[in-house]
Amino acid sequence: xxxxxxxGNGVAGITAxxxxxxxxxxWRITVISGESRYHYSxxxxxxxxxxxxxxxxxxxxxxxxxxxxxxxxxxxxxxxIDADASTLHxxxxxxxxxxxxxxxxxxxSNKFGWPGQDLKRVQGLYDLMDLHQLHENVRGTRQAVIVGxxxxxxxxxxxxxSCNIPVTFLVREKSYWDNVLPAEESAMVSRIxxxxxxxxxxxxxxxxxxxxxxxxxCAVVTGQGERIDTQLVGLTAGVAPNTDLVRESNIETGxxxxxxxxxxxxxxxxxxxxxxxxxxxxxxxRNLIQQVWYTGKMQGKVAAEAMAGRDVRxxxxxxxxxxxxxDLEYQTYGFVSNLPQPxxxxxxxxxxxxxxxxxxxxxxxxxxxxxxxxxxxxxxKVCEGWIRDKRSIEFVLDHLEDAxxxxxxxxxxxxxxxxxxxxxx
Amino acid sequence: xxxxxxxxxxxxxxxxxFPEPPKMPDPSIGVGERIATGAIALGILGVLLCGLAxxxxxxxxxxxxxxxxxxxxxxxxxxxxxxxxxxxxRHDHTMFRSVQRRGWIAWGLAILxxxxxxVFYWYAELQNAGMPPLLEGMIRLVDPVSFALQGVAADQYFxxxxxxxxxxxxxxxxxxxxxxxxxxxxxxxxSVSFFQLGIAFMLPGILRRLDQPEFYxxxxxxxxxxxxxxxxxxxxxxxxxxxxVIGMFMIGFGIFAILVATPLLTYFxxxxxxxxxxxxxxxxxxxxxxxxxxxxxKSTRAWRVERIMIYSVLLAVVLITILLWTNYYLSQGILxxxxxxxxxxxxxxxxNMFAGVIGVGFYPIMGSRVWCRFGCPMAAILGIxxxxxxxxxxxxxxxxxxxxxxxxxxxxxxxxxxxxxxxxENIVRASCVGCGVCAAVCPRGVLKLENGSSLHxxxx
Ligand SMILES: Cc1cc2nc3c(=O)[nH]c(=O)nc-3n(C[C@H](O)[C@H](O)[C@H](O)COP(=O)(O)OP(=O)(O)OC[C@H]3O[C@@H](n4cnc5c(N)ncnc54)[C@H](O)[C@@H]3O)c2cc1C
Ligand code: SF4
Ligand code: SF4
Numbered sequence: 001x002x003x004x005x006x007x008g009n010g011v012a013g014i015t016a017x018x019x020x021x022x023x024x025x026x027w028r029i030t031v032i033s034g035e036s037r038y039h040y041s042x043x044x045x046x047x048x049x050x051x052x053x054x055x056x057x058x059x060x061x062x063x064x065x066x067x068x069x070x071x072x073x074x075x076x077x078x079x080x081i082d083a084d085a086s087t088l089h090x091x092x093x094x095x096x097x098x099x100x101x102x103x104x105x106x107x108x109s110n111k112f113g114w115p116g117q118d119l120k121r122v123q124g125l126y127d128l129m130d131l132h133q134l135h136e137n138v139r140g141t142r143q144a145v146i147v148g149x150x151x152x153x154x155x156x157x158x159x160x161x162s163c164n165i166p167v168t169f170l171v172r173e174k175s176y177w178d179n180v181l182p183a184e185e186s187a188m189v190s191r192i193x194x195x196x197x198x199x200x201x202x203x204x205x206x207x208x209x210x211x212x213x214x215x216x217x218c219a220v221v222t223g224q225g226e227r228i229d230t231q232l233v234g235l236t237a238g239v240a241p242n243t244d245l246v247r248e249s250n251i252e253t254g255x256x257x258x259x260x261x262x263x264x265x266x267x268x269x270x271x272x273x274x275x276x277x278x279x280x281x282x283x284x285x286r287n288l289i290q291q292v293w294y295t296g297k298m299q300g301k302v303a304a305e306a307m308a309g310r311d312v313r314x315x316x317x318x319x320x321x322x323x324x325x326x327d328l329e330y331q332t333y334g335f336v337s338n339l340p341q342p343x344x345x346x347x348x349x350x351x352x353x354x355x356x357x358x359x360x361x362x363x364x365x366x367x368x369x370x371x372x373x374x375x376x377x378x379x380x381k382v383c384e385g386w387i388r389d390k391r392s393i394e395f396v397l398d399h400l401e402d403a404x405x406x407x408x409x410x411x412x413x414x415x416x417x418x419x420x421x422x423x424x425x
Numbered sequence: 426x427x428x429x430x431x432x433x434x435x436x437x438x439x440x441x442x443f444p445e446p447p448k449m450p451d452p453s454i455g456v457g458e459r460i461a462t463g464a465i466a467l468g469i470l471g472v473l474l475c476g477l478a479x480x481x482x483x484x485x486x487x488x489x490x491x492x493x494x495x496x497x498x499x500x501x502x503x504x505x506x507x508x509x510x511x512x513x514x515r516h517d518h519t520m521f522r523s524v525q526r527r528g529w530i531a532w533g534l535a536i537l538x539x540x541x542x543x544v545f546y547w548y549a550e551l552q553n554a555g556m557p558p559l560l561e562g563m564i565r566l567v568d569p570v571s572f573a574l575q576g577v578a579a580d581q582y583f584x585x586x587x588x589x590x591x592x593x594x595x596x597x598x599x600x601x602x603x604x605x606x607x608x609x610x611x612x613x614x615x616s617v618s619f620f621q622l623g624i625a626f627m628l629p630g631i632l633r634r635l636d637q638p639e640f641y642x643x644x645x646x647x648x649x650x651x652x653x654x655x656x657x658x659x660x661x662x663x664x665x666x667x668x669x670v671i672g673m674f675m676i677g678f679g680i681f682a683i684l685v686a687t688p689l690l691t692y693f694x695x696x697x698x699x700x701x702x703x704x705x706x707x708x709x710x711x712x713x714x715x716x717x718x719x720x721x722x723k724s725t726r727a728w729r730v731e732r733i734m735i736y737s738v739l740l741a742v743v744l745i746t747i748l749l750w751t752n753y754y755l756s757q758g759i760l761x762x763x764x765x766x767x768x769x770x771x772x773x774x775x776x777n778m779f780a781g782v783i784g785v786g787f788y789p790i791m792g793s794r795v796w797c798r799f800g801c802p803m804a805a806i807l808g809i810x811x812x813x814x815x816x817x818x819x820x821x822x823x824x825x826x827x828x829x830x831x832x833x834x835x836x837x838x839x840x841x842x843x844x845x846x847x848x849x850e851n852i853v854r855a856s857c858v859g860c861g862v863c864a865a866v867c868p869r870g871v872l873k874l875e876n877g878s879s880l881h882x883x884x885x
Contacts (some may be wrong), residue, residue, distance in 0.1 A: 035434075039439070044830055047868075048832075049443065051519055053519065053834050054442060054834075057830045060843060091432050140447075160655070162518070320823070320825070327513030384823065405870065406873075407608075410609075
């Protein structure tokens with residue numbers, strides 16, 4: 001009987017544990033995490049804080065399944081991996097041996113060496129530790145500053161608004177999240193952020209966080225030299241793979257933990273998957289780091305199969321993602337670049353309300369490549385099929401209504417969309 | 426190396442959860458909201474005063490300063506409260522409010538509603554035992570409406586229908602304001618309000634004024650078994666004898682509704698056509714009950730209990746119906762007294778206690794659909810049809826679910842929607858009433874209620 005140990009009970013680790021159980025009924029399986037006893041949904045952190053859900057509601061599985069599936073859960077931190085002895089050192093519960101190890105330690109909030117970034121009342125938003133911290137930090141906060149725009153930043157802002165705390169965003173870019181979103185979408189998002197009452201400062205960098213003398217933040221200074229008084233600084237300038245545990249081991253790391261397409265690290269019997277993994281690609285030298293929920297799920301599944309000795313190779317499939325900026329929903333299918341790419345044609349429709357939009361991208365030869373959809377919902381199967389089957393843009397336009405996934409009776413815009421984008425072709 | 430504060434983090438999230446964070450004062454309580462709240466308070470005072478002091482005979486002005494103020498204040502409160510927020514899902518603080526998370530306010534409210542039902546059901550008995558005529562005064566308040574509608578003074582049942590309808594309308598406005606970005610909810614709420622006000626409240630009154638038998642076109646066997654029960658147990662004989670052609674039509678309608686319309690409509694649209702568009706119990710759950718939908722139990726254990734209970738009730742009503750008819754043909758030859766006990770017990774335990782006291786009285790404790798989920802025999806039939814003979818399903822959008830749990834949390838029927846969504850499966854469940862809230866609250870747009878083009882391919 002082999003013992004598989006998984007570090008991290010996030011979506012990657014848990015998916016791996018469950019998959020491993022289904023293919024290896026006899027193995028002993030242990031999942032270790034220092035953050036929580038049970039797996040919970042990280043994207044639900046904001047809903048937990050704002051009172052949409054109780055903590056128990058954020059757990060994707062009922063507590064009894066772990067015992068039924070004989071998956072042992074350990075609440076502790078792993079402080080060292082001794083690969084030579086195939087042993088882990090845990091902070092409180094001593095040593096634990098393994099035959100196969102999966103590292104699924106997720107990400108960490110970026111800190112870019114700003115002066116004052118380690119003061120009290122300065123924090124990121126990634127895990128329950130941060131949420132716990134936030135409960136203390138919002139006490140007495142009359143004005144908050146969030147540094148860095150992005151998906152987590154806007155969620156952080158919404159959370160603070162639910163406590164009636166005014167929020168100023170310092171965003172380095174010209175327009176919100178325009179390092180990912182094309183200009184029109186980014187403008188739409190920037191606009192709705194302002195309409196919701198946020199003080200959005202674009203092209204503004206953080207220069208330093210000011211100490212109030214007691215080791216806590218009391219103000220920030222921007223790149224332009226302006227001082228903004230604040231009692232809470234949120235750092236949401238992206239996340240990076242959490243490699244703290246392996247930095248000093250002989251497991252190779254780049255930006256993340258380096259793995260091959262079967263999630264094997266350079267050390268035998270040690271695997272890594274999810275946010276923390278960096279897949280070494282063979283050809284163009286740009287390694288693959290995927291830091292979203294569904295990729296964590298897919299990676300965890302393949303990693304489990306690889307741990308069980310199966311000959312598998314991860315297929316990332318066609319990229320997609322969805323998110324919500326305040327009340328504005330956003331979905332993307334295929335790879336949409338923020339800047340127009342040579343050889344690609346962009347078609348864009350926007351509703352007069354400024355709260356709905358559709359971008360369709362095709363190649364100069366008319367092959368449909370990718371799309372962004374704002375304020376409306378699209379049917380995954382259909383959009384993915386168009387890209388996978390290399391449909392022509394004409395085909396896509398002729399079948400546009402098949403892709404609609406809005407709830408029933410929603411206002412439809414197909415005729416206007418078709419008229420607008422056809423006139424751009 | 427892992428930092429020390431992290432190593433020392435041992436917060437017990439299971440036991441302690443994450444309570445309400447401290448808040449800055451809410452700057453935005455407007456004048457309108459204050460006036461509306463004042464009107465509600467005055468209205469409640471009016472109802473109590475008029476009820477106690479017997480001002481009921483004051484006619485329209487008395488009902489105006491009591492129920493009139495309640496209606497105006499109640500509906501304008503949600504108008505003012507939601508008007509200033511941007512349209513979208515507004516569930517902030519839901520789990521922090523005492524009244525919505527089984528706090529003491531919720532218990533107080535539950536006791537209040539439950540007591541009302543007890544007073545209501547044992548009205549005559551309590552009156553005889555010397556209860557002050559609190560209810561009598563209130564019933565007199567609605568006399569003007571009763572005279573206008575049915576030409577006679579109100580009785581306790583008319584009064585009940587009146588406040589029931591009032592609750593649906595007032596909270597219907599709240600529902601529409603809350604979900605005003607979503608047309609499905611707007612139309613659905615208008616539909617339940619229409620069926621309650623027009624068909625379940627006004628029409629029976631008008632029928633009475635025209636000397637026709639009382640009949641609720643929104644309820645049929647097995648939810649209202651009396652329409653098909655013979656003899657003294659049911660209303661069938663009354664309809665036959667006293668109703669003439671209209672009585673015959675009503676009986677025919679009842680039979681057609683359950684045997685033809687129900688399977689057909691459920692085949693095309695799922696059970697929602699009834700449960701969240703027409704039915705009065707559903708109507709109350711979807712309006713008055715909405716603030717408590719998150720209290721439903723999502724565990725698989727609760728699902729097991731649900732299946733045992735709801736099909737037992739269905740079985741009971743079917744057996745009693747067979748029993749009553751057998752007896753009727755044998756002219757009470759056998760089981761006469763037993764069938765009497767059976768239908769009386771059913772009426773009391775299931776219809777009065779379960780549907781009324783527990784079903785509505787326990788809204789603030791057990792959520793809004795306890796009766797619909799665990800008891801209603803109509804829901805049981807609709808559920809079987811929906812599960813096996815319907816094009817309706819909730820489609821899951823690929824692999825996009827991020828397991829956040831909003832859908833399961835706000836499913837009033839206690840369906841663990843997320844369990845399906847996170848596996849990429851569609852949701853085809855007998856109990857789903859098609860309220861559409863799971864699809865509305867999903868922050869990633871993963872769910873869509875759909876009537877497919879056939880029975881096939883429903884599951885993925
Ligand atoms: C606020 C927020 C919102 C998000 N929203 C979305 C979204 O809407 N959609 C989406 O696709 N993605 C979203 N994400 C990203 C998504 O949550 C992550 O991609 C995903 O959770 C990564 O899963 P994982 O299993 O790789 O790692 P994680 O979920 O980070 O799990 C890693 C676990 O390992 C534990 N751990 C780390 N080191 C150790 C150690 N040494 N010993 C023991 N335990 C350890 C950690 O405490 C953690 O519990 C969001 C992220 C955040 C922070
Ligand atoms: S599954 Fe969705 S539509 Fe069905 S009852 Fe639950 S919340 Fe309503
Ligand atoms: S609300 Fe949506 S994303 Fe959240 S668990 Fe349900 S289906 Fe998944």
